[in-house]
Amino acid sequence: MGEPIMSILNFPDYNSGIPDDAVAELDPLHADAVCARLPAMNERADLPAVCSALRTIIPTLDQIAAFNPLECLAAMRDIGILLGSVRRHGAQPVFAVPEIEPVLLELASRTDLVPRDTVHHYTCWNPRGVRQRMYTGDPQETHLIDSVRNAMPRLGAAVTICARLVRLDPAAPVFAESLDILADHLHGMVTSISDVMAHVSPVYFARGLRPYFDAITVAGADYLGPAAANMPLALIDVALWASDRGDESYDCFHRESIAYSLPPWRRLYAAWQYGPSLAQVISAAIARDGNDDGQPQAAAEALCRALRVLIMFRGKHVTIARRAYEEEVGLYQEGSGGGTVELLARILRLTRDIAAEVGVRHSQGLTAVVRRSG
16 A cells, blocks of 8 residues: 555645645546546436446556555545535435545545545646636636635635644734634635635535535445535644634534535544633633733734634625525525524524624723733
């Protein structure tokens, strides 16, 4: 067996650390032609053709052992687009094409990821242009892929900043400055979802694309498709506030979604999930009476700015989800990442609540500083 990918590749700054373009240009299974024909097969709902296409690209275990780490990622990407297509047409891939199961398990072992494609495979590691892997071939699908491609690097940078912040004292001047940079990175999510709202219809997503993200069963366990919900936004929530300000429903959701994340992000989640959150650390610093220079209050104000960006994103997310999953449009009660519209609305309310709480702490801290200086 080849060496696991994470022992070979560095993960600087807690971003993916994987050269996206280098993965995208690879075609280790010689799947370009098959993937180019896939949207037409899907339009015809031609399950036998999709299964046959999948069989033509399945590598042997010896071939996988000879792949380098990036080739393993590209192989799972190309197998994955066919897995979702088989599932969309009503079959479980490992039942329809049994020889695929050991291949999925081996690629999962080599990459330290789940045994199917993830949001990274479908977006960041997906070729652009004529080689782009797509389920439908619709320009709206490209807009969705691009929205995640554009947001993911900035979210990775935001995770990096969180990893630094959890080791800093809120009294350090760099703490508030780092939170401001974090807010700038998070704003990329707002830009991306605004682009989706402008260019992707709820009907297309709910009826045209969502069915390809249904869960598949591998070795007796279910694995969701490459949903945007599995971007590391929940990990950032955990660092900022959710480790000790969430609730059972959100805690359950981010525990499940983190399984689809990159290994360094899973390790951070394990370290952060029980807190203290940055919101708690800042509140404790202010309660401790802060510093005369007001640095904990500056940190609280900066955290509020970051939370307001999250609130802006989540407001748009709830709106687009409601449109896609309303009864007369959608076919599902849950999103592609397993969350309901009600859960999204709940997370929005929780984010607003913590922003209000931090804002109150900030005001109390400022009052205390004024009194001491007077």
